[in-house]
Amino acid sequence: MPTIVVDVMPKAELLDPQGKAVAGALDRIGVTGFSGVRIGKRFELAVDGEVDEALLETVRKLADDVLSNSVIEDVVGIEVVE
Amino acid sequence: MTARVGVITFPGSLDDRDAQRAIRIAGAEPVALWHGDHDLKGVDALVLPGGFSYGDYLRAGAIAALAPIMAEVKDAAAKGMPILGICNGFQMLVEAHLLPGGLIRNAHQQFICRDQRLRVENASTAWTSDFTEGQEIVIPLKNGDGGYIADAETRARIEGEGLVAFRYVGVNPNGSVDDIAGLTNERGNVVGLMPHPEHAVEPGFGPDTAAAMRSGVDGLSFFTSALASLVGASA
Numbered sequence: 185m186p187t188i189v190v191d192v193m194p195k196a197e198l199l200d201p202q203g204k205a206v207a208g209a210l211d212r213i214g215v216t217g218f219s220g221v222r223i224g225k226r227f228e229l230a231v232d233g234e235v236d237e238a239l240l241e242t243v244r245k246l247a248d249d250v251l252s253n254s255v256i257e258d259v260v261g262i263e264v265v266e
Numbered sequence: 267m268t269a270r271v272g273v274i275t276f277p278g279s280l281d282d283r284d285a286q287r288a289i290r291i292a293g294a295e296p297v298a299l300w301h302g303d304h305d306l307k308g309v310d311a312l313v314l315p316g317g318f319s320y321g322d323y324l325r326a327g328a329i330a331a332l333a334p335i336m337a338e339v340k341d342a343a344a345k346g347m348p349i350l351g352i353c354n355g356f357q358m359l360v361e362a363h364l365l366p367g368g369l370i371r372n373a374h375q376q377f378i379c380r381d382q383r384l385r386v387e388n389a390s391t392a393w394t395s396d397f398t399e400g401q402e403i404v405i406p407l408k409n410g411d412g413g414y415i416a417d418a419e420t421r422a423r424i425e426g427e428g429l430v431a432f433r434y435v436g437v438n439p440n441g442s443v444d445d446i447a448g449l450t451n452e453r454g455n456v457v458g459l460m461p462h463p464e465h466a467v468e469p470g471f472g473p474d475t476a477a478a479m480r481s482g483v484d485g486l487s488f489f490t491s492a493l494a495s496l497v498g499a500s501a
Binding site for chain 2: 194
């Protein structure tokens with residue numbers, strides 16, 4: 185069964201409080217070498233059948249309208265995995 | 267005739283009964299509405315209450331914004347019905363694009379609960395007309411995802427058009443840009459804010475004031491404002 189993976193990230197220019205908290209924790213446990221951490225979301229849509237262009241178009245619209253909020257987030261990837 | 271104000275209950279709403287109680291204390295009849303219906307039962311105004319609809323999954327208010335009844339809510343908003351979104355209700359209004367911008371996790375990552383001082387920036391909306399512009403009020407605030415955020419263009423527009431209804435005073439409790447606590451739409455009928463006016467409507471149950479413990483009732487004017495706007499509209 186194919187799966188469509190949608191990746192959503194907080195907008196680069198906006199504060200990501202979760203990422204900031206993790207970056208702070210890394211700093212406290214002495215991990216160095218990273219200038220920042222950002223946390224996004226990964227959606228796995230299990231496809232009931234085959235993936236065609238119409239379905240991908242549906243997913244693109246879904247990604248923009250439901251899975252992400254364009255005010256605070258960007259859809260950074262839509263990928264089909266088998 | 268007594269005005270009828272609907273309060274929509276979603277899965278995970280917490281403050282729906284408090285909102286109903288506030289409406290009753292303000293002199294109107296609360297009407298319980300259900301998220302899964304396509305029916306506003308002929309109400310004159312609407313409150314989207316606080317809580318954690320769908321456990322804040324996806325984004326706070328995002329799944330509730332897709333509820334069946336939201337079609338009727340959007341329709342009513344377009345027709346000018348007074349609609350107030352409190353906390354999670356504010357998040358729903360933003361997710362439904364009835365108000366601009368977005369709400370994200372508090373900048374300090376922690377849930378916060380406090381009596382919050384606010385400044386009324388716009389006293390000409392359906393829900394703020396019983397205040398005066400610049401008036402400071404204190405009502406409870408309790409949220410985890412209360413950080414208001416918007417891009418530079420939107421921020422310039424909402425400031426330019428006077429759409430900031432309330433601003434945090436003293437403490438910015440959640441990292442909201444420009445200290446924004448609440449917004450109105452252009453028409454002034456749709457208002458949303460993170461703090462909770464419905465928890466400051468009756469002496470003994472509100473925030474502390476200089477006069478007495480838990481005597482704050484600054485939230486009541488939200489509801490009396492809406493009732494006054496309804497009387498004005500029907501006259």
